[in-house]
Amino acid sequence: MNMEQLLAESKIAREKAYVPYSKFQVGAALLAEDGTVYHGCNIENAGYSMTNCAERTAFFKAVSEGVKSFKALAVVADTDRPCSPCGACRQVMAEFCAPDMPVYLTNLKGDVQQTTVGELLPGAFTPEDLDYAASKQ
Numbered sequence: 001m002n003m004e005q006l007l008a009e010s011k012i013a014r015e016k017a018y019v020p021y022s023k024f025q026v027g028a029a030l031l032a033e034d035g036t037v038y039h040g041c042n043i044e045n046a047g048y049s050m051t052n053c054a055e056r057t058a059f060f061k062a063v064s065e066g067v068k069s070f071k072a073l074a075v076v077a078d079t080d081r082p083c084s085p086c087g088a089c090r091q092v093m094a095e096f097c098a099p100d101m102p103v104y105l106t107n108l109k110g111d112v113q114q115t116t117v118g119e120l121l122p123g124a125f126t127p128e129d130l131d132y133a134a135s136k137q
């Protein structure tokens with residue numbers, strides 16, 4: 001599964017977006033260590049704040065199936081620049097992914113930005129930060 005293939009998967013995932021309020025479809029494709037690709041779309045709600053982003057949908061699908069090791073993530077939306085994940089999704093990426101894990105951002109025009117989890121959220125609060133306090137108890 002190369003970058004182009006994962007980007008193509010994210011576009012397929014985007015078609016499932018449930019976006020009656022924003023009409024803004026987002027797709028994500030999360031490549032697990034074993035080669036499985038988890039699709040995610042954004043899922044909105046009449047109570048707007050209950051909306052779940054495409055990226056977190058993909059992570060939560062994988063983790064709820066017992067999968068927590070990932071190799072790459074692709075995200076797509078109809079944006080002018082390659083789609084930029086929100087802060088909440090960056091924090092979830094930092095929970096489960098190594099800082100050097102590649103993230104491929106794209107749009108429908110075909111612009112692609114390759115970045116990493118660490119570049120998207122430098123200095124992230126991580127499980128290791130909780131371990132420090134726990135180690136003193």
Ligand SMILES: O=c1ccn([C@H]2C[C@H](O)[C@@H](CO)O2)c(=O)[nH]1
Pocket residue numbers: 019022024026041042043044051052053054055075083084085086089
């Ligand atoms: O990276 C992003 C940015 C936004 N959204 C969703 C949330 C909401 O449904 C809509 C508008 O913010 O797009 C995502 O899924 N991922």
Ligand SMILES: [Zn+2]
Pocket residue numbers: 053054055056085086087088089090
């Ligand atoms: Zn998000």
